[in-house]
Amino acid sequence: MKALSMRDVRFMYEGSDRWALDGISVEIEKGEFVSVLGSNLSGKSTLCMLTNGLAPHTLKGKMEGRVEVFGKDTSGLSVAELATSVGMVFQEPDSQLFCMSVEEEVAFGPENLAVPRDEIRARVDWALGLVGMRGYNDRSPFSLSGGQKQRVAIAAALSMRPEMLVLDEPAYALDPLGRLELYSVLRELRQDYGMTIVIAERDSEEAIAFSDRIVLMKGGRIVDSGTPKDFAREPNRLRTVGVVPTQLSEISEMLNARIKGGNFQFLRVEEASKAIIENCLASRAGGAR
Ligand SMILES: Nc1ncnc2c1ncn2[C@@H]1O[C@H](COP(=O)(O)OP(=O)(O)O)[C@@H](O)[C@H]1O
Ligand SMILES: [Mg+2]
Structure with a gap:
């Protein structure tokens, strides 16, 4: 059984x-x-919202094709029913937080499912622990930094114990350190709980560093897919859909243009710095000769 399966899916917004x-x-x-x-x-x-039934159940429109989440056809399930399978995190942390305290925020979902009190408490503690926000229970979500808010939003999704987490540009408002922290949490969730992670992004840096597979979208279609290595090797495949390649790809290209026979494709900063140092030493040695 697949975590997510979409077959010939089309969606047109009402109007x-x-x-x-x-x-x-x-x-x-x-x-x-x-x-x-x-x-x-x-x-x-739109693709993200089709995974948890927001489209077409809440967002009105015309849908064709079939979406299955863990083997279940989403057209027959409500957003509430799907919430235990798919946790959703959006771009703007402010738009998804609405409670007076972090604890209420994270407890909100399971409370609506009438989960017993002790179980809710355990889930809140577990979810806040996973995102590194234990101890913030009584804080107002609005007093937190952007990165902390996004972590609370993830905890609120996790407290439903979903099998899959779908995140729509969750790092958009974060600085580079916040992005790295966010992605590290996601990597841990995958490693420790086998959680399926689907993440929409405009930026290639973290996608290349953290994902197993990348799919490229353009004009409502999936036009390419491959591993991070594939796209590090062929950064032009990203450029064709308007995505900027990683800084390491650009450094690789720069060195390849400068060094005769150069064929670098850096995936890690360490590889790039080693090659740059060696290139410097070689050109100095060459100059001294
Ligand atoms: N609420 C909406 N009503 C009508 N058209 C929409 C709506 N939301 C998105 N669209 C259209 O759907 C297409 C895909 O948009 P979207 O899924 O938001 O793309 P992305 O998230 O990659 O920016 C765009 O052409 C956009 O104009
Ligand atoms: Mg979007």
Whole structure:
């Protein structure tokens, strides 16, 4: 059974006359970490909202094709029913936090499912521990930094004990350190709980560093897919959909242009710095001769 399976999915928003998603077929394995990359308006958010039933149940529109989450057809399930399978985290932390305290925020979902009190307390503690926010229970979510808010939003999704987490540009408002922290939490969730992670992004840096597989979207379609290594090797595949390659790809290209026979494809900073130092030494030695 796949974590997510989409077959020939099309979605057109009510009042629009063109497909926002135009024939999406994709399968995601349980425990896989998949990044969906694409420029603005390529269809990433619409795809995310189809995984948890927000489209077409809440967002009105015309849908074709079939979406299955852990073997269940989403058209027959409500957003509430899907919430125990799919946790959703959005771009703007402020738009998804609405309670007076961090604890209430994280307890909100299971409370609505009438989970027993002791169990809720245990889940809140577990979820806050996972995102490194234990001890913030009584704080107002609005007094937190952007990164902390996003971690509380993840904890609120996790307290439903979902099998899959879908995040729509969750790092958008974060600084580089906040992004790294966020992705480290996601990596841990995958490693320790086998959670399936699907993440929409415009930026390639973290997608290349953290995911198992990357799919590229353009004009409501999936136009390419591969491993991070594939895209590090062929950064132009990212450029064709308007995604900027990683800084390491650009450094690789720079060195390859400068060094005769150079064929670098750096995935790690350490590899790049070693090559740069060696290139410096070699050109100095060459100059002294
Ligand atoms: N609420 C909406 N009503 C009508 N069209 C929409 C709505 N939201 C998104 N779209 C359209 O759907 C397409 C895909 O948008 P979206 O899924 O938001 O892409 P992305 O998340 O990659 O920026 C775009 O053409 C966009 O204009
Ligand atoms: Mg979007």
